[in-house]
Each structure stands twice: as C-alpha cells, then as structure tokens.
Amino acid sequence: MPYRRTPDVQARLDAQRELLLDAAVRLLAERGYAGCSVAAVAAAAGVATGSVYRHFPSKAELVAELFRRVVEREVAAVEQASASASEVTDRITAVIETFATRALKAPRLAYALLAEPVDAPVEQQRLVFRQAFRDIVARRISEGVAAGVLPAQDADIAAAALVGAVAEVMIGPLTAESADADAIPTLCTFAIQALGGSACDTPPDGNGGHHAAHP
The missing domain is CATH 1.10.10.60 (Homeodomain-like)
Structure with a gap:
C-alpha cells in the first residue's frame, strides 16, 4: 500500500x-x-x-517558482493601478508608472526579472512576465482605439513594442549605484506619443477636431 x-x-x-x-x-x-x-x-x-x-530539483526550478510568485504579485499591482484610472491614456501610463516605481524600490530583484542571465526554466517565466504586462497594455490600447482616443493599430504589436522599450530603458536605472526615477515621465510621454495619442485623451468630435479639455 x-x-x-x-x-x-x-x-x-x-x-x-x-x-x-x-x-x-x-x-x-x-x-x-x-x-x-x-x-x-x-x-x-x-x-x-x-x-x-x-x-x-534544482536552483533553476526553485527560482522559476519564485519568479511565478513575484510575477503574479507585480502583474496584480499593475492591473489594479491601470484599472483604477478613469482616462484611457492614464490607464496606459499607470502601467508604466506602477511597474517602474515598484522596480526602482527593489532594483536588484527587478533586474533579475528583466535582464540578468538565467537558466532556461527561469527564462520561460521571464517571457510569461513580459507577456502578462503586454496583455494589460494591449487591453488598454484596444480601449483607446474603441473610444477614438488612439488611432487604429494592432494592439498586441504596439503593446509588445512598448513593454520592450520600457524594459530596455529601465535596465540603466536598475543597474546604477543609485536608482533614479527621472526616466519614468519620459517613458510615459513616449508611450502615449508612440501610440498616436496626446496628453488630452478626449475622443475626436464629429468635425474631425477634438473636444476641448476640461480644466
């Protein structure tokens, strides 16, 4: 038995x-x-x-499991921050701001999640990490397109490009002796401009212009 x-x-x-x-x-x-x-x-x-x-069974399996734990936590934080914003562009920038701010609070951990050389099982979880963020951004882009705030585009491709750009830019601050948040506003501006949006995300009116922003 x-x-x-x-x-x-x-x-x-x-x-x-x-x-x-x-x-x-x-x-x-x-x-x-x-x-x-x-x-x-x-x-x-x-x-x-x-x-x-x-x-x-191995260090790689151990770290892959903790990657899963950390990824779930970070994705949940970003999703919550993004969902709480009322304007479409704010939902997109909330993803970047939340991810980057949390990363700078634990730079060594964030660097391991993003770019440090790792074994294959851990690399697989890294891909899951990036895809989860891409999916959140893609949903927000689709919302922007549907609302007329952003021009028509492939949300998945645009989101993947943005996530890749954010990860690349953040490597510098994460590996510096002192984590610097100066890049975050620039990243947010870049993201909205790259998607064809503007600081004012009011949808266009029937005459091809844009509604005036409320003060």
Missing part, C-alpha cells in the same frame, strides 16, 4: 516550502540570480541543503 502523507506532515512540508521561497526572494533581491544558490537559500531559511532539494 503506497505511503500517504498525513495532513500534519503535508502542512509541515508546505510551510517549509513557503519558508524556502521567502528566503529565495530575499536573496534574489539582495544578490540577484547569481547569488541565489541552493546552499545560500538553505542557509537563509535555516535548513539543510537537502531540504531544498526535497522541494525543488
């Missing part, structure tokens, strides 16, 4: 897994992917190295 874990045993294993993931996130934020070894995670969690392998 195969062995079945009791609820108490499973609860202890689940708690240990969470402990390991919490320790791994801290190490990733402090040292990046290169410094997030299995031995280091075990030491930070106060367990034996073998305990890590009991839950994760």
